[in-house]
Amino acid sequence: MDSSIWVERHRPKTFDEMVGQKEIVKRIKAFVGHKNVPNMLFAGPAGVGKTTIALVIARELYGDSWRENFLELNASDDRGIDVVRNTIKDFARTKSIGDAPFKIILLDESDSLTRDAQQALRRTMEQYSNSCRFIFSVNYSSKIIDPIQSRCSVFRFRPLEKNDVREIITNIAKHEKLRVEEKSVYALFELCGGDVRRLGNILQSCASVDKHITSELIYKVASYADPKEVRDILSLAIKGEFIKSRDLLLNVMLRDGLSGIDMIKQIQKEIWNLQIDDIKKLSMTERCGEIEFRMVEGSDEFLQMEGLIASFCKK
Amino acid sequence: MLLIDKYKPTSTKEIFGQDRAIDELKKCIKSKKTAILLGKSGIGKTASIYALANEFNYEIVESNSSDIRNKEGVINFLGSASSQGSLFYDGKLILIDEIEGMAGNADKGGLNAVTEIIKKSNFPVILTCNDVQSKNFSSLKKICKVISFEPLSYSIVFELLKNVSKKEGLGIQDDLLKSLAIKSNGDARAALIDLEFFRYNDFSDVNFLSRDMSQDVSQALRVLFKSKNPKSISEVFDSLHEDLDEITLWIEENCPKEYSGEDLASCFDSLSKADVFNGRIIKRQYYRFLVYRRILMSLGVGLAKKEKKLGQVNYTRSSRILKMWIWNNKNLRKKSISGKIGGITHASLKKSFKEFIFYKHLLNDKTFISELELNEDEIEWINKN
Incomplete structure (x- = not known):
């Protein structure tokens, strides 16, 4: 059955359907052709095909029984050491089904695997190297400890280019009977960069309003995902109303499940819409950069956000 | 009499938040089926069984972890009970409570004996289990109807x-x-x-909890925020039992009541730097950084003010953790639906949660709902929102 979600419905199922990442596809196709793939690390931004190619590998290797030989774990949701010790080991230690020489474990969003879990994995990878291959997918390869990186072939995925994005849009439009203006292609590219998941979701949401996709519609729909309160948080802070500003900030973050980094991105954009001196905007932006840096190094994202708005409070 | 006994539920109406589980349990007892109740402790598993037995006028034969439950123990105690009728009641229930308590060596053969009794019993057998994860009972789960009790909100x-x-x-x-x-x-x-x-x-007329924990803390906060004396400020945390994480929350909550403008910014700047050191400690396990964290949190915060502060301020405990809890509860269904969307789109719960707005228009679609296999609670949530 076709999924109701377009991103799923139009996800490539073979190497030939993949758009972009030509070099990577070529090399992996060769591995699969020889029925032998190494442990792999896929690094790159969101929505450029890391998970998709892993699923394609499984389909090409195992045919219809791919689900039995393929374990997909999302490390953002199950990231503790227990998962490594139980789920992964249980799957890895049994033999593959059919004539496949090994099973595959995909650890999606491995950035969020704890260090302990990663340490526990390096042994598991070696112990079951006969029966199992690992694919790690990450945004930043630096989050993966060296001993694991050294056991993997590393593939760096690039953001999709405008022509790739255009091809994907044309493809979806043909199947879903959409009318997409040229200006809309630019709008989608500007809003999503090369993130195809975002792109598919925005397109589908637009289509639920109107099959004629205009750039105005796209901008409107895309803005749904941005919290409306960012401007209020900022203006409260500038007025010196620290407590109100921080309470609103905390509520928005908890309500929408936003991280400190998500929030600082929004704030940094919104600063330029404020009615204040440009020099002040510049210094506020620099402050955002400093706090984002501290957030990466530090331990408490919300405390760092408070530091940011407190610095906006001072006159 | 303890409150816990005084308010022990006598009917299922007095048990909150477990309506569905109780319904299923009722069906099991009526049809004399075996059931295993899974769930954390203190959420009404055993209470539901007693309340139902009361409603049905059934006798309960109970074995719990205080009994010896090796093979002989189980057979001696439950074996005869499972075949003889009840004299004074309309029926009988065999309750084997806290089954996870009998996996050990002392209760050797107990589980097998329980399995035997389930097969032979003329009466409904109900088991309870706290340890939802445990694999030891997978064989039992196969012959029992599994009824999950959700944690209470x-x-x-x-x-x-x-x-x-x-x-x-x-x-x-x-x-x-x-x-x-x-x-x-x-x-x-x-x-x-x-x-x-x-x-x-x-x-x-007193908020006992906050008085209890804030007596020392508010003294310390007073010194921290009011004093200009570096020596007393730097020693301010020495007498406290709370760890620095806890103290951070106290300062974070209360400093905006004392400081404003430049002072507040400088105070939070120190807290923010202290947090960076904490992050470095966690990542590198290099504990000497504690010194800097501590100094930034005491002197950094204390010397942030330009002038000595006067006046009385009522310090309060941080509401951040409470708010996290409340939002977590409010977002429970949205989260579970996001998890299911993530399942079919190969994405994490977190990611689908953030993109939820783009899937919302699909949630009125019958085929999409069946693709996600949403449960009643989730559908109810959708209809309300």
Whole structure:
């Protein structure tokens, strides 16, 4: 059955359907052709095909029984050491089904695997190297400890280019009977960069309003995902109303499940819409950069956000 | 009589938040099927069984972890009970409580004996188990109907406490009851036992919990925010038992009441730098950084003010953790739906949660709902939102 979600419905199922990442596809196709793939690390931004190619590998290797030989774990949701010790080991230690020489474990969003879990994995990878291959997918390869990186072939995925994005849009439009203006292609590219998941979701949401996709519609729909309160948080802070500003900030973050980094991105954009001196905007932006840096190094994202708005409070 | 006994439910109407599980259990007992009740402790598993037995006028033969439950023990105790009828009641129930308590060596062969009894028994056999994860009982799960008891939400525990407190005339403030409810972590029994403490003590007009923990802390905060003396500021945390994480929350909550403008910015700048050192400690396990964290949190915060501060300020405990809890509860269904969307789109729960708005228009679509295999609670949530 076709999924109701377009991103799923139009996800490539073979190497030939993949758009972009030509070099990577070529090399992996060769591995699969020889029925032998190494442990792999896929690094790159969101929505450029890391998970998709892993699923394609499984389909090409195992045919219809791919689900039995393929374990997909999302490390953002199950990231503790227990998962490594139980789920992964249980799957890895049994033999593959059919004539496949090994099973595959995909650890999606491995950035969020704890260090302990990663340490526990390096042994598991070696112990079951006969029966199992690992694919790690990450945004930043630096989050993966060296001993694991050294056991993997590393593939760096690039953001999709405008022509790739255009091809994907044309493809979806043909199947879903959409009318997409040229200006809309630019709008989608500007809003999503090369993130195809975002792109598919925005397109589908637009289509639920109107099959004629205009750039105005796209901008409107895309803005749904941005919290409306960012401007209020900022203006409260500038007025010196620290407590109100921080309470609103905390509520928005908890309500929408936003991280400190998500929030600082929004704030940094919104600063330029404020009615204040440009020099002040510049210094506020620099402050955002400093706090984002501290957030990466530090331990408490919300405390760092408070530091940011407190610095906006001072006159 | 303890509150926990005094307010023990006598009918299923008095058990909150487990309606569906109780319905399933009722069906099992009526059809003489074996059931295993899974769920954390103190959320009403055993209480539901007793309440139902009461409603049906059934006798309960109970074996719990205080009994010897090796092979002989189980057969001696339950074997005969499972075949003989009840003299004074309309029926009989065999209850094997806290089954996870019998996996050990001392109860060798016990589990197998239980399996035998389930197969032979003329009466419904009900088992309870706290340890949802445990694999030891997978063989039992195959021959039993598994009924899950969900953890109680904080608001249900709160309602329960409020109810009891009102009936007992304890006159405890809602805030305190809320804290107790949160502390209980969904365990109604623990919450009632905590409430016991307030029964014979008169705390009607003081917020006991915050007084208890803030006596030393508010003294320390006073020095930190008011004093200009570097020596007393730098020693301010020495007398406290709280760790620096806890103290951070205290400062974070209360500094905006004392400082404003430049002072506040400089205070938070120090807290932010202290947090960077904490992050480095966690990542590198290099504990000497503690020195810097501590100094930034004491002198950094204390010397942030340009002038000495006068006046009396009422310090309060941080509400951040409470808010996290409340939002987590509010977002429960949205999260579980996001998890299912993530499942079919190969994305994490977190990611689907953030993109939820783009899937929302699909949630009115019947085929999409069946693709996601949403349960009743989730569908109800969608209809409400």
